[in-house]
Amino acid sequence: MASATLVGDLPPTGSAPGAANTSSNTQFPPINIGTRRSALAQIQARSVELALKKAHPERTYNICPVLAQGDKDKITPLQQLSQGENAKSLWTGELESMLEQGELDLIVHCLKDMPTQLPDNLDLAAILEREDPRDALVVSPRLPKDTTIATLPEGSTIGTSSVRRAAQLRRLYPSFKFADLRGNVGTRLGKLDAEDSPFNAIILAAAGLKRLGMDNRINQYLSSDSGGMLHAVGQGALAIEIRKDDEEIKKILNKIGDERTTRACSAERALLRTLEGGCSVPIGVETSWRGGKGLTVGAQPAKDYDKHGDAIEEEVDLDEQELVLKTLVVSVDGKESVSYEVARKVRSVEDAQTLGREVAKILVDKGADKILEQISRDKQWAAKKELEAATAAPASTS
Numbered sequence: 001m002a003s004a005t006l007v008g009d010l011p012p013t014g015s016a017p018g019a020a021n022t023s024s025n026t027q028f029p030p031i032n033i034g035t036r037r038s039a040l041a042q043i044q045a046r047s048v049e050l051a052l053k054k055a056h057p058e059r060t061y062n063i064c065p066v067l068a069q070g071d072k073d074k075i076t077p078l079q080q081l082s083q084g085e086n087a088k089s090l091w092t093g094e095l096e097s098m099l100e101q102g103e104l105d106l107i108v109h110c111l112k113d114m115p116t117q118l119p120d121n122l123d124l125a126a127i128l129e130r131e132d133p134r135d136a137l138v139v140s141p142r143l144p145k146d147t148t149i150a151t152l153p154e155g156s157t158i159g160t161s162s163v164r165r166a167a168q169l170r171r172l173y174p175s176f177k178f179a180d181l182r183g184n185v186g187t188r189l190g191k192l193d194a195e196d197s198p199f200n201a202i203i204l205a206a207a208g209l210k211r212l213g214m215d216n217r218i219n220q221y222l223s224s225d226s227g228g229m230l231h232a233v234g235q236g237a238l239a240i241e242i243r244k245d246d247e248e249i250k251k252i253l254n255k256i257g258d259e260r261t262t263r264a265c266s267a268e269r270a271l272l273r274t275l276e277g278g279c280s281v282p283i284g285v286e287t288s289w290r291g292g293k294g295l296t297v298g299a300q301p302a303k304d305y306d307k308h309g310d311a312i313e314e315e316v317d318l319d320e321q322e323l324v325l326k327t328l329v330v331s332v333d334g335k336e337s338v339s340y341e342v343a344r345k346v347r348s349v350e351d352a353q354t355l356g357r358e359v360a361k362i363l364v365d366k367g368a369d370k371i372l373e374q375i376s377r378d379k380q381w382a383a384k385k386e387l388e389a390a391t392a393a394p395a396s397t398s
């Protein structure tokens with residue numbers, strides 16, 4: 001038959017007259033969820049799919065894993081990769097063009113990896129409840145299990161490709177050396193554990209380890225209270241990017257966002273955007289909510305436990321709580337730093353953004369601009385050197 005239609009390829013509407021009153025998945029086309037290909041990315045995409053299925057069981061969902069540019073090039077250090085025009089699209093460019101072309105309906109991102117400015121036709125449409133935003137210290141299996149950042153051997157080598165992590169640690173632990181460490185979480189742990197590993201410890205986001213069920217590898221959670229580390233803007237939160245004009249998907253996403261995380265992360269991102277920092281700029285933040293009824297830890301309300309040990313969610317009026325925002329900008333060598341802390345009620349995303357922008361201006365007044373200018377001069381210098389090297393040896397493959 002010339003006009004055969006493939007099963008599963010039915011048009012969303014206008015099925016042949018007399019067709020059975022079809023099941024839900026033929027009334028609407030499936031929603032295509034884009035994600036990167038790593039195990040962690042796919043777990044994250046599945047958690048979003050689950051939330052969507054709960055909110056909209058009448059729809060069907062497809063997870064589409066896509067290989068990102070940043071995953072392909074594992075050799076060039078991140079600082080160099082994230083330079084120039086395409087800097088910001090390292091992890092998201094490929095997925096975004098598929099979204100623009102309608103091959104995807106939404107992309108699940110780690111908010112931390114999302115640039116503060118998106119292409120004009122795309123939108124950050126939802127931020128989900130935050131997982132643990134802290135950084136985590138994972139020490140070599142050759143060291144005692146109770147090793148902390150403060151008890152690591154003098155002169156230890158720490159594996160991290162994050163300028164923010166290295167700069168903050170240089171500031172407090174000047175004897176440490178830092179070595180580039182790339183790859184997905186499993187790869188990084190493998191490099192730490194290897195017989196001939198150069199690393200005494202590595203730093204990873206606690207959120208990634210928890211989502212992968214590998215938090216048993218965490219030797220110490222790092223925070224302002226422990227190890228003196230502030231995490232990256234948006235760390236631990238998942239965000240959904242969509243086409244700006246896609247009202248249907250906007251409506252579908254309505255129920256899955258988390259207001260507390262959205263406000264906290266909006267303050268963090270407005271701060272970052274005002275400082276014009278990319279993901280490789282050493283800006284650390286920490287947000288928590290306090291006041292109202294009951295204390296909150298991280299982005300989430302502190303949980304009470306009933307006599308069976310089940311968590312009781314406290315009723316806390318978010319609008320009556322203060323957002324506590326701790327911030328730190330450190331020079332790459334760790335020698336200069338500017339910090340600022342503020343607490344204020346933020347009753348909307350706009351309030352939160354205003355707070356973030358104000359804090360950025362205060363940090364600049366306190367000298368953060370000099371630190372950031374130095375970093376951008378260093379980057380330009382490195383880019384120039386790279387270009388010179390490329391011109392001098394065009395055939396070089398290294």
Ligand SMILES: NCc1[nH]cc(CCC(=O)O)c1CC(=O)O
Pocket residue numbers: 110111112113203204205206207208234235236237238
């Ligand atoms: N830099 C890469 C990256 N982007 C997001 C996460 C996972 C944590 C998160 O969801 O914020 C990680 C891994 C890491 O930093 O260890």
